[in-house]
Amino acid sequence: MRYLPLTNEDRAEMLAKIGVGKIDDLFADVPAGKLLPEPPALPPHKSELEVERVLGHMAARNLPAGSLPFFVGCGAYKHHVPASVDHLIQRSEFLTSYTPYQPEIAQGTLQYLFEFQTQVAMLTGMEVANASMYDGSTAAAEAVLMAHRLTKRRKAVVAGNLHPHYRGVIETISAMAGDQVTALPPQPAGNEDVSAALDQESSCVVVQTPDVFGHVHDLAPLAEKAHAAGALLIAVVTEVVSLGVLTPPGDMGADIVVAEGQSLGNALAYGGPYLGLFASRQKFVRQMPGRLAGQTVDADGRRGFVLTLSAREQHIRREKATSNICTNSGLCALAFTIHLTLLGEAGLTRLARINHANAVKLADALAQLPAVSVLNSAFFNEFTIRVPGDAATVVEALAQRRVLGGVPASRLDPGRPELKDLIIVASTEVNTDEDRAAYAAALGKVLA
Secondary structure, three states, rough: OOOOOOHHHHHHHHHHOOOOOHHHHHHHHHHHHHHOOOOOOOOOOHHHHHHHHHHHHHHHHOOOOOOEOOOOOOOOOOOOOOHHHHHOOOHHHHOOOOOOHHHHHHHHHHHHHHHHHHHHHHHOOEEEEOOOOOOHHHHHHHHHHHHHHOOOEEEEEEOOOOOOOHHHHHHHHHHHHHEEEEEEEOOOOOOOHHHHHOOOOOEEEEOOOOOOOOOOOHHHHHHHHHHHOOOOOEEEEHHHHHHHOOOHHHHHHOOEEEEEEOOOOOHHHHOOOOOOEEEHHHHHHOOOOOOOEEEEEEOOOOOOEEEOOHHHOOOOOOOOOOOOOOOOOOOHHHHHHHHHHHHHHHHHHHHHHHHHHHHHHHHHHHOOOOOOOEEEOOOOOOEEEEEEOHHHHHHHHHHOOEEEEEHHHHHHOOOOHHHHEEEEOOOOOOOHHHHHHHHHHHHHHOOO
16 A cells, blocks of 8 residues: 555646646756656665665664764764763653643743753853754854845855855755855865955855864954944854853854754764754844743743744744744754753863864874874864875775774865865864874875
8 A cells, every 4th residue: 555645637636736747847946967867776675674684784884983983073073972861852751842832831841942042142152042943054044044134135255164065055045035145265274354255235244163174263353344344243163062162253243153053962863963053142033033932930920931932933924934944953952951051161161172182182193194284273173184185085095994084175065176185184072092093093004
């Protein structure tokens, strides 16, 4: 029995109703080169046991992040997640809860979302934060749309050292909305002048710190120039642990701060689900996307929690909503909040310092190798090295020696030959002295 037992007549009626001639017309907006010319060459149906066996053999070809020295970052970082985090989020009252459409019966969910918002606002140095979004990249795109609404302009300036995946999401959403994006070329050495691209049509400038190559930036001068041009400064943080030691973007003049929250409480998990953080100035709150949990008192004066400004949401007034993203990665947000609560302020600072110290040790070790140079003068737990030849080939050779040595910059941004010899390397608290020594030894042998 088919799961969707539709007849050809059913399909024809549906297509006629929406005004298209055939199913392929539904994919007209997808570039031709992205469509498969024919169905993938998959084997015919198999039994459940056979499927498990096939998939098990395929999975065995992977190199799990925890099985060997691991130095991959670029927006998804391997950190230690306390066992208590997973234990708590798998309690049935958390695991099965959903969006609190009826706040009066979801006080526990609203309370932890309120605490989550408080933590995000404190981390980013901002005045208000929402109850999370899909991930960092979609949060960045939503921030651009918010800036357009606030400034009544439709052009975004995107720094060259913004993570290319974030830039891609911004460009995709902007194209669908008919907005303009000025994306600057990458500057691996970190010496880009983003402010030079600002003009009187710019609604915002989007900049990342630490950026995709690991460079740490003082955003204050850029914030001043953006404001002088009538534009907003959107700061992106892909490694939220960095905020344990670095100056928060809000303290440097950012108007909107977005971040990826995966580093706290959430495992790598093959790329998701992840967690988008979103914070802004209080004066912009009515244009902020996503849900907002607020604190109040009930008729008896007892502390309580509510969803506030929820008329902005898709489920209330879709055509007037500030965002049509209608989920908030609630379980991932809870994991973030539990992990950060367990750490506390002192624990987060200590964790961040360990990350930085480990990365410095690795950078010093790799810099001793002939023909290897470190591009960064300042970084947190991620930096970029230049190697002779093709970086992607070097990374594959390292994997053959059971070291996952980083991400070739060319993999993130294909078609840019100036990135071909660069590897972006991350070292967190999970890396040991033996891991770093193994990396240096393996890289030395590969380059020899």
